[in-house]
Amino acid sequence: MSEGKDGFVPNPVLAGLVGICPLIAVSRSLAEATVYGLGAALCSIVLGAVAPPLRSVIADRLQAPAMLALSSALALVYGFLTRIYSPTIAAGLWIYSPLLAVSGLSLSTLRRSSLPGRIGPDGQSRLGAVAFEAVMFLFSAAFIGAAREIVGLGTLTLPVPGPDLPRLYVADFAPLRILVSTSGGFILLGFVIAAYRTLARVSGRKLP
Amino acid sequence: MSYLGIVVTSVFASNALLTYGLGPVPGRGRDRPGSFASAVALTCVNALASFFLWAVRALVLSPLGLGSLDILFFALLAVPLLKFLSRAASVPGDGLLSRVGAQADDLIVGSLVFGVALISSRGGYTLPEALTASSAAGLGYWLVSTLLESIRERLELSDVPDPFKGAPAMLISTGLMALAFLGIDAALVKGLTG
Numbered sequence: 001m002s003e004g005k006d007g008f009v010p011n012p013v014l015a016g017l018v019g020i021c022p023l024i025a026v027s028r029s030l031a032e033a034t035v036y037g038l039g040a041a042l043c044s045i046v047l048g049a050v051a052p053p054l055r056s057v058i059a060d061r062l063q064a065p066a067m068l069a070l071s072s073a074l075a076l077v078y079g080f081l082t083r084i085y086s087p088t089i090a091a092g093l094w095i096y097s098p099l100l101a102v103s104g105l106s107l108s109t110l111r112r113s114s115l116p117g118r119i120g121p122d123g124q125s126r127l128g129a130v131a132f133e134a135v136m137f138l139f140s141a142a143f144i145g146a147a148r149e150i151v152g153l154g155t156l157t158l159p160v161p162g163p164d165l166p167r168l169y170v171a172d173f174a175p176l177r178i179l180v181s182t183s184g185g186f187i188l189l190g191f192v193i194a195a196y197r198t199l200a201r202v203s204g205r206k207l208p
Numbered sequence: 209m210s211y212l213g214i215v216v217t218s219v220f221a222s223n224a225l226l227t228y229g230l231g232p233v234p235g236r237g238r239d240r241p242g243s244f245a246s247a248v249a250l251t252c253v254n255a256l257a258s259f260f261l262w263a264v265r266a267l268v269l270s271p272l273g274l275g276s277l278d279i280l281f282f283a284l285l286a287v288p289l290l291k292f293l294s295r296a297a298s299v300p301g302d303g304l305l306s307r308v309g310a311q312a313d314d315l316i317v318g319s320l321v322f323g324v325a326l327i328s329s330r331g332g333y334t335l336p337e338a339l340t341a342s343s344a345a346g347l348g349y350w351l352v353s354t355l356l357e358s359i360r361e362r363l364e365l366s367d368v369p370d371p372f373k374g375a376p377a378m379l380i381s382t383g384l385m386a387l388a389f390l391g392i393d394a395a396l397v398k399g400l401t402g
Contacts, residue, residue: 017375022319025229065288068317072283079276095228095326098279102322182229183390186383193379194371201371 008205012105012133013140014196015207019104023141024185026096028152031159033145035089036096039078040141041134044105046074048130051113067110068101075100085161105137148188152179211340213401214333218344221394224324225352226386231320245307250320250346253290253312257325258342260286265329282325290316320349356382 012018019040027033051067058066079097083090090097100106109130118126149156154171178184200207209217224230264285265278294316297309315321324345328338359381368377 020379021225021229021231022323023229025227064291065284068283068287069280072280076277076280095323095330098326099319099323101279101283102317102319107317178387181386181390182227183383183386185229186379186386188383190372190376190379190383194369194376197371197376 010207011136014193022096025182027145028180029149029157030146031089031157031165032092034142034159037138037141039100040103040105041138043074043100044109044134045131047109048127071106072101087163088165148179151176209398210401213397214340215344216397217394218341219348220389220392221397223348224345225349226389230323231349246311247350249308249311250350251343253315254324254342254346255339257321258328258338261325261329262338
């Protein structure tokens with residue numbers, strides 16, 4: 001996502017559709033979405049910091065597998081840390097924790113790290129752009145998870161450590177349970193992106 | 209579950225995209241999902257990836273108690289091998305093998321192949337069952353992306369409100385298709401096919 005002339009940087013999830021399919025599957029609750037988003041963000045930032053210097057010492061033909069192995073190792077470490085932090089959230093993330101290795105955000109960072117120079121054509125630091133995109137991804141994931149859980153189940157599961165996650169009851173019934181399923185996630189995200197586009201247009205921002 | 213049941217479940221009830229959210233955003237018009245080459249590529253890549261991951265996990269990692277490291281070994285061993293095979297198949301020309309090789313090369317590093325391989329290797333399947341499930345998952349993805357590509361073409365000719373044009377309309381269509389696929393329940397399939 002490149003910055004516009006007015007300093008506006010489009011949201012990578014809502015404008016660039018970065019990593020949305022696994023996010024839809026995993027963002028059934030605030031807790032799972034936040035922990036997944038944090039994992040994707042951390043993996044991306046670490047890759048953005050470590051990959052460029054590593055590329056200079058690794059032979060060209062070995063760079064792609066080495067970067068993928070690095071990404072997988074980061075996803076694995078994050079998976080172990082999640083298991084220590086909260087076994088319940090780790091179980092909820094299931095295969096999506098190792099899949100952080102090939103999330104849209106990680107792959108986008110790896111592509112960006114293969115470009116020469118630490119400063120992009122827009123004059124911004126590449127690592128800074130990666131970090132900004134990662135933070136936007138984390139906030140978008142948390143927002144989508146919270147929206148799905150509140151509107152879908154009327155609850156909000158907090159991502160705290162330990163096996164028992166506290167649950168806030170916003171409503172004493174499930175308003176729209178379908179939103180918690182993957183199908184509901186696709187539909188909700190379609191509406192959220194349309195709302196984001198409308199807001200961007202109303203405020204005079206230009207989306208790619 | 210019978211092999212027929214595994215196929216029907218993997219294509220419909222547990223579709224890789226509609227149930228697990230694996231694979232790229234459908235219907236963005238940059239690929240040609242409806243082609244025969246893409247169906248062959250999806251089936252072959254998923255089957256080979258699952259074969260490698262199943263073998264590494266069952267024969268090496270699980271006996272050593274290192275099953276959770278499967279993704280790392282998959283990235284280190286299977287992905288380079290799959291890349292090599294797909295590039296070897298991408299012989300110059302316009303033949304089916306060449307097109308399959310080119311499509312397979314694009315698919316390998318992605319959540320679809322990694323995710324399907326993880327599900328089939330961790331799902332308690334035997335090797336033939338894992339191969340059947342992963343091939344069928346590839347076909348299921350191909351079926352859905354082909355249907356969505358047709359929907360995208362029709363949406364382009366329809367009067368869709370501006371904010372919904374493109375990705376939002378496709379995501380809503382995908383959600384509605386997922387809703388329809390929810391009707392094919394895994395337990396029902398198991399009951400019907402044995």
